[in-house]
Structures are given as structure tokens and as C-alpha cells.
Amino acid sequence: MYGLHLISFLDSSWQKNVFLLEYCQKLSIAASGRNDREHQKTAMHTVATIAYDHPKALTNMDQEAILRARENKCSLFSCQEERGWGRRLARPNSRLISASARRGGANTDKRAFLDATVQVLNAARAFYVNFFLAHAEKLSERVSYYSEKHLEMRERAISANELLTWAEFHTVETKEHPLVYRRSVIKDAIGKVRAYLSNRSTWEQTGKKKGKPGLPGASNHPSLYQGTIELTVGEADQHERFVRLKVYTGACWTWVNYPVHSSCYFERRHSEADWEQQSPKLVLRNKTAELHFSQTKEIRAKKVKESKADPHLVTVAVDLNVKNLAMITVRQDGKIIETVFVTDRGLDHHRYRHLKRLAKKQWLSGKPVKGEHSNQQLWQHVRRMNEDAAHKVARIIANICAKYPGSVLLFERLRKIKAKGASKSRRMNRRQANQLRGKINQHAKDKAFAQGVVTVEVNPHGTSQYCSRCGAKGERFSILRGKRIKAKWGKLFGCPVCHYEANADLNASKNVHCSFYREWHWQPQKKAPPQAAPSG
Numbered sequence: 001m002y003g004l005h006l007i008s009f010l011d012s013s014w015q016k017n018v019f020l021l022e023y024c025q026k027l028s029i030a031a032s033g034r035n036d037r038e039h040q041k042t043a044m045h046t047v048a049t050i051a052y053d054h055p056k057a058l059t060n061m062d063q064e065a066i067l068r069a070r071e072n073k074c075s076l077f078s079c080q081e082e083r084g085w086g087r088r089l090a091r092p093n094s095r096l097i098s099a100s101a102r103r104g105g106a107n108t109d110k111r112a113f114l115d116a117t118v119q120v121l122n123a124a125r126a127f128y129v130n131f132f133l134a135h136a137e138k139l140s141e142r143v144s145y146y147s148e149k150h151l152e153m154r155e156r157a158i159s160a161n162e163l164l165t166w167a168e169f170h171t172v173e174t175k176e177h178p179l180v181y182r183r184s185v186i187k188d189a190i191g192k193v194r195a196y197l198s199n200r201s202t203w204e205q206t207g208k209k210k211g212k213p214g215l216p217g218a219s220n221h222p223s224l225y226q227g228t229i230e231l232t233v234g235e236a237d238q239h240e241r242f243v244r245l246k247v248y249t250g251a252c253w254t255w256v257n258y259p260v261h262s263s264c265y266f267e268r269r270h271s272e273a274d275w276e277q278q279s280p281k282l283v284l285r286n287k288t289a290e291l292h293f294s295q296t297k298e299i300r301a302k303k304v305k306e307s308k309a310d311p312h313l314v315t316v317a318v319d320l321n322v323k324n325l326a327m328i329t330v331r332q333d334g335k336i337i338e339t340v341f342v343t344d345r346g347l348d349h350h351r352y353r354h355l356k357r358l359a360k361k362q363w364l365s366g367k368p369v370k371g372e373h374s375n376q377q378l379w380q381h382v383r384r385m386n387e388d389a390a391h392k393v394a395r396i397i398a399n400i401c402a403k404y405p406g407s408v409l410l411f412e413r414l415r416k417i418k419a420k421g422a423s424k425s426r427r428m429n430r431r432q433a434n435q436l437r438g439k440i441n442q443h444a445k446d447k448a449f450a451q452g453v454v455t456v457e458v459n460p461h462g463t464s465q466y467c468s469r470c471g472a473k474g475e476r477f478s479i480l481r482g483k484r485i486k487a488k489w490g491k492l493f494g495c496p497v498c499h500y501e502a503n504a505d506l507n508a509s510k511n512v513h514c515s516f517y518r519e520w521h522w523q524p525q526k527k528a529p530p531q532a533a534p535s536g
Helices: 004-009 013-032 037-053 063-084 108-134 160-170 179-206 264-271 304-308 347-365 376-403 424-449 504-516
Strands: 094-096 142-147 152-157 229-231 242-248 253-261 275-277 281-284 289-292 295-297 314-320 324-332 335-343 408-412 454-458 475-480 483-486 492-494 501-503
Touching: 108 160, 108 179, 108 242, 108 253, 108 281, 160 179, 264 275, 264 295, 304 408, 304 454, 314 376, 314 424, 314 504, 324 376, 324 424, 324 504, 335 376, 335 504, 347 376, 347 424, 376 424, 408 424, 408 504, 424 454, 454 504, 492 504, 501 504
Parallel strands: 314 408, 408 454
Antiparallel strands: 094 253, 094 289, 142 152, 229 242, 242 253, 275 295, 281 289, 314 324, 324 335, 475 483, 475 492, 492 501
């Protein structure tokens, strides 16, 4: 409910009455001036609740208005059953909405159960991390086994399941805690300690004094193995689905139902036989609780050498930029058969305005305090914009690859791009743009590989400097006020040899194909034979 939590901070009864009356009046006036039907229903629902819970505070109000509010409240409850409120609650991941306090009516005890469960598992994980650190030699132990492939006895590193059995045997089981949670905690501790020992061994081999890895922490998102979660997908309505979790109430372990909403992608993959679902992880946010399911699928695709031997191979080249997020060209038999421009739709300018505000706020606040993070909501907004744009562009690339089965996806091998010069806000914007290109590359690889398309990163040398038609070195230029201006930032490309002119990003995308097929200056050069040392 909006604003009702403030009543507990008022001392006298007359202050509560004044607050309630003013609040109801403002809420009614604000709702009457809006065309949003849902907002008006929510406002009347709030006023009706106050009329029921605090009747003495409303003695000065018109009795007809109170009765009208009560009638509206009763009609609202009937609408909830008939129309079904909350259709917009669908989220891209599985979320336990009962742990959220955004819509009101959340069960705080259920959220407290989840917090208590995480705290108990973190304490148990800390115990087993210390246990394995005290027996570090056990993790590097070698065991003998019989190899059916080589028909002989061999040695291998001890497996996680063997370490799990050994740890269970040498530690005392607590009867009040479930055995399944104990095993998940032991598995987490094994992974943490093994990663720490590996990093420390690598650091010791370098001989450096700095960069020593720290001890592993105990906090982690708990894994929910079979026996701690019960979820049915596809049977009930999406808005009436519950998940049963075995949680710790502070005194005992019990099963608790949580309403949950899952994405359409999760349900689709859950119904397909090719996708294998692994144990989920419980992720607690400030206002929500989520279940993250890891879904895997085995993909069989041709090797790049085998695909390259096909004379009619289709290659999809992508040139990533700032304004034109992706310049996509499709080539077959030496000809470009499809071209797609994907623009940012004002994302770069919109992000720059936000980063300009951030830079000004940082300049006004002075030297930042170590350990504190400012403007977190604004930074989250910028990251969400980048993530959303990356997924959309990657989906466009994957859809184009799906048109040509057996094709090869090509990207430039770009690693280090430093933002230099200009103001702080522009440098931050360039860094965010570079991160966006990396996200598009990664997401497009994953989405394309799910369709059996292999991704190759080619040599980016000269893709924006050489002509894609004749291979000669050209120049970048732009048309400003009717005049041709030569500049590195030019949007057009011109070749002085064959007089070919085109969009610079389009020419670069075509050159990505040339780099893959080793054409023009990308041909492999033979190394000169070593010369004999002069005698005498």
C-alpha cells in the first residue's frame, strides 16, 4: 500500500487522523485527474482499506463517500478473480514474487525463511572450506583406476564425488539439517578450495610478491539439489504456479510454497528433450528472490576446415561499430547476397547524456570515499541499456544465420581498444561502447552456436583501410556542406584506383570475408629461408 507505512512513525492519534485525511484527499485528487483506469482502481482500493481499518479517523468524511469506497473495494476483489490482476508480472527469469515488496501484500516471513536458509548454508560452507584447507593434500591426491580404453591400470586426480564421500565419512552429520543441503555445501567448498589452490600454485610459479590470491570466501548462492525443490512447468497457469522449497525457519526445516513466474524461453527449453536442466541456484536480491536454472544442450557442428572446403559455403560477416552497431553481410560464391544495417537508434547519445550527468556529479562530490559506490541506479540503467541492445542485435545476427544452415559466422578479432582524449564523459561513453561490442560478440556466438553455426574471429588488419573490390589502399571521407572532406572519422570510403565508393562500415564488413578467405593483402606470406651465418 502506498504510504501507509508512515503511520507507525506518528505519535499522537490526531496526527494520524490528519495524515490519513490529507493522504486520502491527495490520492483521490491525483487519481481523478488521470486516464489510467488501473491507477484509479488502486487509489480507490487504498482509500477503501483505510475506511475499513481506521473508521474513527474518517468521521469527518462524507458517509456516502465511505460507502462508495467500500463498494468499490468489493467490486475490485471480484475483478481480481474474473480478470486476473498481475498479467504484467512475467519476467525473463524464474522469480519468486512473494519475496518482493513492490506490489504490497508480500509475506515477509517467507522472505525471512530464505534469508535464514542462506545464512545456515553459508555457515556450513565456511566449516567445510576450513576443513578442506586443513587437508589440502587430499585434494591433490592421485588414485589408481582401470582404463577400459587402454586395458591397463592408470592414475588420475581424485574426483569431486570421491572427495564428497571422504568428507562425509570424516565429519559428523547433524540430524536436524537435510543431507541433500549438506552435500551441496560440500561440493561448493571443494570447488572453492580447488580454485584457490590452483591460483596460489600459479602465483608461486611466477615468483611475484604482489598478486597473492586471498583465501576463499564462504558466501555463495546455494544450489538446490533434488529433494529440496519441487517445480512443475507447463501444467498450471503461469500466474497460478508455485514452487516448493525446503527452507529453514530458524527452528526447523520445512516445505514452503512460493508463487513463481518463469520466462517463455525457460518453458520452451524445459519441454524440449534436447535441453538438459541442471540444479538451480537460489539468488536473493534486495527486493526479489530468483531461481537460476542452468540449461545445457549438446550441439554438433562441422569443423571450420571441413566447412571451408565447401565451394558453396555461406559466410555471415559482422562489423561492429558505435552508431551502426552491426553491419551484416552474407556472401556466397564470391557475391554479397544480403546486407543488413543495425543502428543504435540513439543509444550512444542517450548513454552519453547519462554519463555526462555522472561525470558532473562525481566532479561536484569531490574525491570518492574508498569502498563507497555512488550513482548506482544510474549505472544500473546504463548497464541494462547495453545488455538489452546486445541481446537484440545478437538475436538479429542469429536469425540471419538461421536462414543459411551450415554457414560460418565471422567477427573481427578485436582485443584492446583504449578510449583516449576528449572529456571524461566521452571517454566513459567510448568504454561503454567497447563493452557493448564485446557483449554483442559473446551473445551472438552463443545464440548462433545453439543453431549449429560456428563462429570464427579473423585478422582485423586493414579491414577499414583497403578496398574490398580491388584490394588497394583507400581513404575515409565525408561530405560536409557539399564538399568532400578527408578524415579518419569519415562515414564513406573511396578507392583511388578503381574509384569504388561505399559506406565505410559496408566496405569493412566485406573485407571481413576477404580476411577469412585470405584474399588481397591477407594472403599468407612465405617466410624467407634463414641465411647462413658469414664464415670467419
